[in-house]
Amino acid sequence: MKATLKDVAAEAGVTVTTVSRVLNNRGPISEKTRRKVYDAINKLDYRPNEAARSLGKKRTNVIGVIVPSIANPFFSELVNHLEAYAFSKGYHIELCNSYHEEYKEKEYLSLLQENRVAGIIISSRTEDIGKYLTDRLPVVSFERIINETTAAVTCDNYEGGKLATEHLLHCGCKHLAAFQIKSGVPMSADKRIDAFRDTCKANGIEFKIFQATESQFQSMRFQDFSMEILKKQKGIDGFFIPGDVAAIQFITACQKCGIRVPDEIQVVGFDDISMATWVHPQLTTIHQPIEQMSKIAVNTIIDFDPNSFIPLQSVLPVSLIERESTRSLT
């Protein structure tokens, strides 16, 4: 019989919460407690991801996926990976677009539960989501942190913002600016701009932050906004646009204004969607490992056992992909 989270806690003489904290490497935990927990895990051969799927027979092999809009290339590429990996494991995807509308999320959440889905991957509005969920249904939030008891998969957004900003400095930029792309809800991606701000300050660099609106995020239209900024703001030579769809349109706006990229303005995006290589100049950007992130999200649902579930908050590393919209000083 396989060990459960409770067995580990009992063996270590600590609470289940403490075991969860150790495994998530979260909160202040003494080295002594950490040692006890890992000793118990090793002794009992506890493997959370291989725990028996006690709900296997009661649930369908459908995974509900809620995204703001599948028309957004980041989410279409994400869902492409989710579907491919889920299929390889015998699972299928029910697709839900929320447009960040709370009523639509609520209706989908209750519908998916009625349909006895195996689990839900949500990358949409997440306020008060807990109200609509039972303890026995695995939910994974994607690029959104709901709370400590919900599993989450994100990329290292802060590190990505830091890499992007440092790269612009390394390319010789002296006056930086960034777009803050509001989706209407708190997102892990907000950390990209925190990192931009911190990195500028640490390097004593002047910077500006321009607020894009939720409606721009939803409609994916950033050109007029970009044109306005370019007309008013002179002297900025490096832009961090933390979303490739917006970054590509910002470069288009530069071209319309007769501003050469990267000669006069250098641009770094975020996401590394396919389109980043389809345009001229090709976009320098921060790569999110969405294939690996998708596998973790799907596995979290497939391996779910309500008796030993650990809401892991997985943060995956990002990398800078240098292309043509920036030019390193050598």
Add this chain to the structure above:
Amino acid sequence: MKATLKDVAAEAGVTVTTVSRVLNNRGPISEKTRRKVYDAINKLDYRPNEAARSLGKKRTNVIGVIVPSIANPFFSELVNHLEAYAFSKGYHIELCNSYHEEYKEKEYLSLLQENRVAGIIISSRTEDIGKYLTDRLPVVSFERIINETTAAVTCDNYEGGKLATEHLLHCGCKHLAAFQIKSGVPMSADKRIDAFRDTCKANGIEFKIFQATESQFQSMRFQDFSMEILKKQKGIDGFFIPGDVAAIQFITACQKCGIRVPDEIQVVGFDDISMATWVHPQLTTIHQPIEQMSKIAVNTIIDFDPNSFIPLQSVLPVSLIERESTRSLT
């Protein structure tokens, strides 16, 4: 009690097939027969789309959607419309990517039937699909014609190819070329190139057709292919690239080669995906009315009645959207 297709046939004294042909306006039908059928329809107040949903209780409210890859922006925008309209009607989408792999299509087709979906919308490989389907499950093919007994929704691909070619001529182009984008299976979109060829011939214009491969279609990578063509072929001043993803990358290839669009080469795409407006120059293209096409596809499934089903083959009009990659002579 509502009239069925059989009632109409009996009343008109013709076969069900003949009624279907009249309603589809397909095949040689005498005016006398046509009149008899319409008289019967009027007399019986037959309305195929309002027929009772006899299967309503036996089926789920899930519609299976099979596309080659949701990562392709055309399909992600299509699925976005399908989901939005289906949701408004109380239906939901199960998403299947086939990558044109026959084994994956087969597995999804049998799985969707086992799961008792309300119907299937398929825009993927379609050879021999009939083998895997029952008569009592509505199937709508999207931009693919399967056979006369399967409902289909396409845009007027031939007209689109004609509009694109005539526009290039109207813009003063003297030497035309087109990409033929093979997906590995016969597609309604092949008619775009038939129209290009016919229109060039009718106008006595020299033309070339370059064959893109299935692997380029699947990977959505068209830049190297475009570069090769641009290096070898001189003197072509107008390109019809019947897919926006390829057309955008062709323009990028022009820019890499120092060729100005539209000054030296003019380009017309096909589809009118959002991205056509995100790039510089913005892409002149043929607009497919995918929102209306999506509604027809979903309604065909929702309104399905096996006793009165007419496999309508709906062909929707397209339009030319002039942007910046061409320049009309005024």
